[in-house]
Amino acid sequence: MTRLQTLLLSFAIAPASLLAQFYSYSDPFTSISSTYWYTNGSVIGGSTGLTATSSSGGSVIYKPAIAAPAGEYEVATTLTLDTGCGSSSSCGTYISYLNASNDALATGGSSSTGSFYDIELQNPVFSGSSCSATLAFNKYASGTFTILASATVGCNSGMVIRAVHIGGSQFIVYVN
Numbered sequence: 001m002t003r004l005q006t007l008l009l010s011f012a013i014a015p016a017s018l019l020a021q022f023y024s025y026s027d028p029f030t031s032i033s034s035t036y037w038y039t040n041g042s043v044i045g046g047s048t049g050l051t052a053t054s055s056s057g058g059s060v061i062y063k064p065a066i067a068a069p070a071g072e073y074e075v076a077t078t079l080t081l082d083t084g085c086g087s088s089s090s091c092g093t094y095i096s097y098l099n100a101s102n103d104a105l106a107t108g109g110s111s112s113t114g115s116f117y118d119i120e121l122q123n124p125v126f127s128g129s130s131c132s133a134t135l136a137f138n139k140y141a142s143g144t145f146t147i148l149a150s151a152t153v154g155c156n157s158g159m160v161i162r163a164v165h166i167g168g169s170q171f172i173v174y175v176n
Contacts, residue, residue, distance in 0.1 A: 025062075036063055040105040040113070049080055059097060059105045074164045081124050081131070081157040094121040098163055098171065106140065115141045117148075119163050119173055124155045131155040135175060 025036070029050040032039060041058030044051055052058045066073050077096045085091035096119045097104050104114035117139050124133040136150040153175050162174040 025064075029060075032060060037061065038063060038102045040103055041107075056107055057093075057095075057105065059095070059100075061097060061100050061102055061104055063102075071167045072165060074162060076160055076162045077119075078158065078160050079121060079155075081155060081159070083126055083131075083157050085124075085126070091124045091126070093123065095119070096161060096163060098165060104140075106138070106145075109145045110143055112140045112145055117169075117171065119161055121153075121155060121159075121161065135161075135173070137171070137173060 027033075027036065029045040030047060031045040032043065032050070037060040039058065039060055041056060042052060042054040043058030043060060044053055050060065075096055075098060077094075079094050081094070082091050095106055097106075098117040098119070100116035100118075101114035104112075104116040106112045106116070106118055106120070117137070120134075120136045120138065122134040122136055124131050131154060132152055133155045134150055135153045137148045139146045139148055155175075160174075160176040164172040164174075166172065
């Protein structure tokens with residue numbers, strides 16, 4: 001098993017509209033429930049959360065329908081970063097999928113599958129007590145992978161990345 005991606009996903013889906021009903025689902029991924037998740041690639045659940053077991057990664061895509069209003073939701077992801085990988089640039093990529101098809105899997109560019117938007121924390125680099133990484137917002141559709149935005153952000157194990165979908169192709173992304 002590689003240490004490519006370890007993810008503790010406190011997955012909360014809630015309508016973005018404050019007047020709508022609130023629905024919440026949280027999963028620490030100690031195991032992967034086929035009731036709630038489609039799995040793609042190679043992933044397992046365990047005491048540290050969701051982990052990819054091969055260098056080609058894996059994904060879990062939420063199955064149940066999201067309550068109205070349609071297309072408005074929030075996904076909050078809590079990351080357990082591999083702080084032991086040192087100062088190399090290969091400390092993994094941590095991905096949250098948005099508006100994803102059941103077979104969505106980001107494998108790097110045009111070899112990805114399905115269709116999706118994703119938020120990626122790419123290759124966190126640790127130097128002493130500080131950490132930095134690239135946060136990228138991407139779209140994959142019809143065989144085309146497009147980087148929509150990216151920036152360097154501070155990071156830490158336990159950080160939370162929140163993505164709010166407010167309809168259409170509009171998203172707001174927060175990093176704790």
